[in-house]
Amino acid sequence: MSDIAIGSRGADGAFSARTVILILAIGILGFIGTLVLGAYAPDLRSGRNGGGHALSTAATGFSGLVRLAEATGRHPQVARDVHRLDTEDLVVLTPESGTTNLFPILSQRSAKVTLVVLPKWLTVGDPERTGWVHYKGLKPSSDPGGVLAPKEEIEVARHRSAGVPLVTSPELPRTIRFTAPRPLQTISGTGLTPLITDPQGRIVLAKLTDRPLYVLADPDLLSNIGMADARQAASALDLLDWLNSNEATSIYFDVTLNGFGRSPSPLKLAFDPPFLAMTLAIAIAVFLAAWQGAVRFGSPRRRARAIAFGKVALIDNAAALVRKAGRYAMLGNRYADMTRERASTIFGAPAHLRDGALDSHLDGLGRQPRFSDLAQAARDARDQHSVLSAAQALHQWLWEKNR
Structure with a gap:
């Protein structure tokens, strides 16, 4: 829904940045020390x-x-x-x-x-x-x-x-x-x-x-x-x-x-010349990559809300749900019904008229195109473009008749 709850304050982290860096540094040094000791442990035996x-x-x-x-x-x-x-x-x-x-x-x-x-x-x-x-x-x-x-x-x-x-x-x-x-x-x-x-x-x-x-x-x-x-x-x-x-x-x-002889070890080769130079180069490259990934460049940008405020956002979200569900065929008939009700109220059609009789009354208001033809085109629309065209035609008809 949202990155920041409405009216709430951001919670402080469990650890400070300095503490996290210290923990990471100790962990990395411990891991490197374990590798080195593992490589040279046979050579460090006291012989006692x-x-x-x-x-x-x-x-x-x-x-x-x-x-x-x-x-x-x-x-x-x-x-x-x-x-x-x-x-x-x-x-x-x-x-x-x-x-x-x-x-x-x-x-x-x-x-x-x-x-x-x-x-x-x-x-x-x-x-x-x-x-x-x-x-x-x-x-x-x-x-x-x-x-x-x-x-x-x-x-x-x-x-x-x-x-x-x-x-x-x-x-x-x-x-x-x-x-x-x-x-x-x-x-x-x-x-x-x-x-x-x-x-x-x-x-x-x-x-x-x-x-x-x-x-x-x-x-x-x-x-x-x-x-x-x-x-x-x-x-x-x-x-x-x-x-x-x-x-x-x-x-x-x-x-x-x-x-007590020294046994050959692939791990030991990584810490012995001439391979030591390559090991250090790889370690420095990894460190720089980690540093680049951890450090932010520029001021932080707050991400937009997942659902914005206002009527326009509500309409956009509703349209997105319809688009995602693929239910365009259901919209044409409903838009035609809504336009019929608005036209009946605006033009003062008799209250006893229903469905086809009301469409015939609206058709008799004047010039082409007729309302019944536009409403039928809206009911027949099955894809996004045809539904949009039919709705625009109904809207244009109502605007022209109401001028």
Whole structure:
């Protein structure tokens, strides 16, 4: 009926424009934040799962060595992407099981210095403290022995050590002075050049003779357990420096073997160069389109009433209803009856005359056209144009007779 009720006042909105804008801004920022976190959530995992890798703070982890290397200016890098391992710098691999597939990385680094730290302990997570573990015992010796299989066959053994000092090869700096963990895990096999051994000559650290691949049998020399001792920690840093002595600028600790690699994601591509520029361009275009749609240009124009005031509006609306209903055929006869009544009153026709007799009386008032012919034409009209023509003819007849 109408946009504004007659005599009523416009009701105030439930929220002000500033409140609505603030709600929209918070919602949009929250949506964008959800997208970004969803894209990078796998890359932001802390790694505090009690495993034996560079992100773990458990006793069997190596985060202590990473933090120590960072504090002493060695610029360690935790590699979540296998493509970052294509570097001349030292790469430390810490597989947690003998079934871990090292072949893709080792084939990529066939001529580059790589240190493989064998697993040793069988642990379970502490349910009360995140990132802590409980010892269940030692892994079966066949498990760490299968890390380099089938290309390299090595055997793993465990021995009581009583914490004796380990023997260092003359090739290594004299500052490297490790004490044997308890128990001590050693390796043996063909193609191994011993670098660190126990007093009985059993190998703790070895180099493969055909390439710069080093194998550390006992992880406790570098793990968080060993970093608790200042002398062991200093020897660990000196060992990494010696292995990384080709003027390298960093040390890479791989965690892709431990399940913390970056997985490809179409959503992540939208936030990484070079696609980031396109994403920002689309976001700006959407923002400008939304701004144009939300901001009014010029003064507001009040819409007209659906039904206007006055007799003319009432007639127009009635005509519109007839036109929409398609009832033109009913109008001609009614208009003829109305004209007959008006003419009877104006010309003083006898009151007893009805229908045909009254039409004959009106026909006798004068010249052509006759009223009865005009009334019959109105009754026969069936469409809009013929009804209009008949009504105009009746109106003209009455006007001429009344002059």
